[in-house]
Amino acid sequence: MNHIQSGNLGYPRIGENREWKKALEAHWAGKLEEAELLEQMKLIRLSHLRTQKEKGIDWIPVNDFTLYDHVLDTAFMFGLIPERFKSGGNGASLSTYFAMARGSKTASACEMTKWFNTNYHYIVPELGEGEPVLTVNRPLEAYREAKREAGIEAKPVIVGPYTFVKLSKGYDAGNVDRILDRLLPLYVQVLQELQAEGVQWLQLDEPSLVATMTEDEMARVERIYSVLHEQAPELNIMLQTYFDSVEFYDRVVSLPVQGVGLDFVHGLEGNLAGLQQHGFPQDKVLGAGVIDGRGIWRADLNRQLDLIERLTAYVPQDRIVVQPSSSLLHVPVTVASEHKLDPVLHDALAFAAEKLNEVKWLQRAVIEGKNAVRQEFEAASLAVSRLNQSPQRSRQQVQDRMAKLDQEPSKRISPFAERSKKQQEKWRLPLLPTTTIGSFPQTAEVRKARQLWRKGEWSPERYREFIREEIGKWIAIQENIGLDVLVHGEFERTDMVEFFGEKLGGFAFTSHGWVQSYGSRCVKPPVIFGDVEFLAPMTTEETVYAQSLTGKPVKGMLTGPLTILNWSFVRDDISRESAAFQIAFALREEVEALEAAGIEMIQVDEPALREGLPLKKDRHARYLEQAVLAFKLATSTIRDTTQIHTHMCYCEFHDIIDSIRALDADVISIETSRSHGELISHFEDHTYDLGIGLGMYDIHSPRVPSVEEMVSMMDRALSVLDPQLFWINPDCGLKTRGLEETVASLENMVKAAKIYREKCAVVAKN
Numbered sequence: 015m016n017h018i019q020s021g022n023l024g025y026p027r028i029g030e031n032r033e034w035k036k037a038l039e040a041h042w043a044g045k046l047e048e049a050e051l052l053e054q055m056k057l058i059r060l061s062h063l064r065t066q067k068e069k070g071i072d073w074i075p076v077n078d079f080t081l082y083d084h085v086l087d088t089a090f091m092f093g094l095i096p097e098r099f100k101s102g103g104n105g106a107s108l109s110t111y112f113a114m115a116r117g118s119k120t121a122s123a124c125e126m127t128k129w130f131n132t133n134y135h136y137i138v139p140e141l142g143e144g145e146p147v148l149t150v151n152r153p154l155e156a157y158r159e160a161k162r163e164a165g166i167e168a169k170p171v172i173v174g175p176y177t178f179v180k181l182s183k184g185y186d187a188g189n190v191d192r193i194l195d196r197l198l199p200l201y202v203q204v205l206q207e208l209q210a211e212g213v214q215w216l217q218l219d220e221p222s223l224v225a226t227m228t229e230d231e232m233a234r235v236e237r238i239y240s241v242l243h244e245q246a247p248e249l250n251i252m253l254q255t256y257f258d259s260v261e262f263y264d265r266v267v268s269l270p271v272q273g274v275g276l277d278f279v280h281g282l283e284g285n286l287a288g289l290q291q292h293g294f295p296q297d298k299v300l301g302a303g304v305i306d307g308r309g310i311w312r313a314d315l316n317r318q319l320d321l322i323e324r325l326t327a328y329v330p331q332d333r334i335v336v337q338p339s340s341s342l343l344h345v346p347v348t349v350a351s352e353h354k355l356d357p358v359l360h361d362a363l364a365f366a367a368e369k370l371n372e373v374k375w376l377q378r379a380v381i382e383g384k385n386a387v388r389q390e391f392e393a394a395s396l397a398v399s400r401l402n403q404s405p406q407r408s409r410q411q412v413q414d415r416m417a418k419l420d421q422e423p424s425k426r427i428s429p430f431a432e433r434s435k436k437q438q439e440k441w442r443l444p445l446l447p448t449t450t451i452g453s454f455p456q457t458a459e460v461r462k463a464r465q466l467w468r469k470g471e472w473s474p475e476r477y478r479e480f481i482r483e484e485i486g487k488w489i490a491i492q493e494n495i496g497l498d499v500l501v502h503g504e505f506e507r508t509d510m511v512e513f514f515g516e517k518l519g520g521f522a523f524t525s526h527g528w529v530q531s532y533g534s535r536c537v538k539p540p541v542i543f544g545d546v547e548f549l550a551p552m553t554t555e556e557t558v559y560a561q562s563l564t565g566k567p568v569k570g571m572l573t574g575p576l577t578i579l580n581w582s583f584v585r586d587d588i589s590r591e592s593a594a595f596q597i598a599f600a601l602r603e604e605v606e607a608l609e610a611a612g613i614e615m616i617q618v619d620e621p622a623l624r625e626g627l628p629l630k631k632d633r634h635a636r637y638l639e640q641a642v643l644a645f646k647l648a649t650s651t652i653r654d655t656t657q658i659h660t661h662m663c664y665c666e667f668h669d670i671i672d673s674i675r676a677l678d679a680d681v682i683s684i685e686t687s688r689s690h691g692e693l694i695s696h697f698e699d700h701t702y703d704l705g706i707g708l709g710m711y712d713i714h715s716p717r718v719p720s721v722e723e724m725v726s727m728m729d730r731a732l733s734v735l736d737p738q739l740f741w742i743n744p745d746c747g748l749k750t751r752g753l754e755e756t757v758a759s760l761e762n763m764v765k766a767a768k769i770y771r772e773k774c775a776v777v778a779k780n
């Protein structure tokens with residue numbers, strides 16, 4: 015290297031028009047042959063490589079592209095195919111690959127879980143007992159393809175051994191070394207083949223190095239990398255970390271690798287501190303992640319150039335690679351597709367394509383001097399400052415409230431013990447009240463109606479009438495089933511965050527801002543770009559209408575502040591917690607509006623609360639404290655008799671149960687059916703003394719649960735929880751289910767509750 019380089023870590027796969035998703039789904043639907051699918055995928059892959067080449071990126075990644083997920087690719091490459099997928103005799107075929115991701119008639123899919131603290135989900139590798147074998151050298155194939163088809167000397171990428179094992183299932187402290195003994199030789203083989211091919215650099219992704227880790231684990235990392243270095247000494251390894259600062263800075267930069275990639279956006283403080291304290295080895299290349307790979311905002315180029323200059327005090331310029339802080343997989347493809355955004359906002363955005371321009375401009379500024387890119391720098395500053403100074407970012411009312419945050423009520427009038435007495439008197443619910451989580455089936459008809467209204471083919475009145483009919487239908491169904499607390503069904507909502515974003519001030523929606531969530535599923539997160547403000551009641555109309563049709567209580571249904579925050583792209587000029595508090599204040603007004611309209615049970619859903627947990631354990635307490643505060647700011651200014659519910663699902667709860675308790679919600683409904691009662695056993699040692707409903711059945715399957723299995727679930731739960739505080743409900747919203755199975759399941763659930771109530775009555779008599 016004779017001067018500073020530019021690099022990339024990964025490019026979005028989905029394509030500008032989600033052509034990747036469309037091809038995959040056509041294939042799964044049997045409308046696109048395998049050969050045709052592979053051909054289309056190749057074209058997409060190559061076009062992404064050419065885009066990066068045209069931009070002049072020096073280090074272009076390959077093998078970041080995938081047909082589903084890059085972690086699954088790695089498992090598949092190592093032949094880690096669980097036995098249950100082998101029965102068809104298809105071996106390492108594409109259909110086996112997709113079966114692992116999506117399940118098949120005979121085998122349930124591999125688990126999927128969140129990729130660190132992002133909203134991307136990877137397929138969890140199963141280490142199992144079979145011997146891993148190298149089925150194909152994916153990075154080598156990708157390298158050859160880029161060279162042959164696009165004339166690019168590319169940088170292959172794979173998940174590094176430490177992170178791969180760490181993310182797998184079947185790994186624990188006792189067997190990890192044995193697993194590595196089997197896996198490392200395969201890594202070595204991959205590396206040696208790359209080395210023989212004359213590959214210059216391999217990027218080994220080791221994001222696990224930024225999560226809290228032990229001394230033993232760091233020693234293991236050292237052993238892994240010394241083996242790789244001994245066995246493939248000619249291959250340059252770029253050990254790539256991201257999403258935060260590395261835990262053992264001095265030991266990580268001393269590993270026998272030729273380059274270390276650090277995140278100077280999300281791990282700025284920690285990584286800079288490490289650099290200042292320990293310097294950087296003179297014989298290594300620093301991958302300097304200075305452009306935010308996860309946020310959607312244009313960078314302040316002057317500031318980032320200053321940062322690079324600070325880095326050059328420790329690392330000579332010609333041994334730095336300017337790069338995004340992480341793979342660009344987490345941001346949409348290009349701002350060029352957006353035509354409807356406010357120009358001030360539009361101008362301040364940078365998606366994947368634009369971020370690579372920023373990387374290039376920074377590189378040019380270092381090589382040729384700032385003058386060479388003066389225009390680009392000035393345009394960036396102007397765009398950022400125009401957005402920062404826009405009236406949407408300084409709404410007086412919001413700012414006033416934020417300024418006296420500590421004086422804002424964040425505690426209910428009375429403690430739960432007193433509230434719950436008053437609530438019992440008011441509501442007179444039976445023992446073990448039955449309810450649901452909020453949504454009812456969003457049938458094709460419901461989606462069609464919404465489309466017609468959005469396209470203007472239906473008048474707002476007609477759509478409103480349609481929604482009312484659905485609500486009416488489902489109130490009657492719920493009454494027939496005999497549920498105790500009803501819901502309106504959420505037919506007017508496509509998505510629980512988008513719905514509120516569209517009605518609150520400070521949010522914007524892109525037309526094509528899709529990012530991959532898992533497999534072919536893409537999401538288009540709302541953009542929080544201004545101060546969040548309550549404009550008008552958002553949910554009262556439908557809820558009050560539903561309540562007018564029944565004598566039973568109808569729960570109002572809101573999405574909580576942390577879930578809105580964690581599922582959106584958030585402005586980066588204020589802290590995330592400030593943004594959460596702003597949302598909380600806006601929701602508080604909605605809670606108050608519902609109460610004033612006579613809705614006195616209000617559920618504030620927080621399924622994504624846990625997702626915001628920082629990667630480092632020592633920051634968990636603070637995050638949880640602020641999350642609890644945000645929830646309480648939203649839910650504390652109401653009467654004692656008004657009952658606050660919350661709902662959480664699909665995450666591990668036991669380590670955050672104290673925070674859940676601290677939310678002080680009168681009732682929480684929580685998923686347990688998938689984790690097969692893991693949570694129940696937790697309550698054996700720790701009681702829960704607020705209202706709680708454990709999901710009685712898994713709503714992700716069309717299967718109708720039997721009365722008996724739900725009675726036995728209740729038996730288990732009530733052996734550790736107080737029946738006076740216990741609620742009966744499914745484990746999540748029923749939006750994705752069909753009508754018949756939903757009614758049948760809920761009927762069984764209500765029957766089970768009745769049987770159990772009788773049992774309790776008999777016990778009480780004796």
Ligand code: GLN
Pocket residue numbers: 451452453504510571619621661662663746747748749
């Ligand atoms: N109230 C929402 C629903 O029922 C909750 C969804 C969720 O937990 N993700 O759909």
Ligand code: ZN
Pocket residue numbers: 451621661662663745746747
């Ligand atoms: Zn849920």
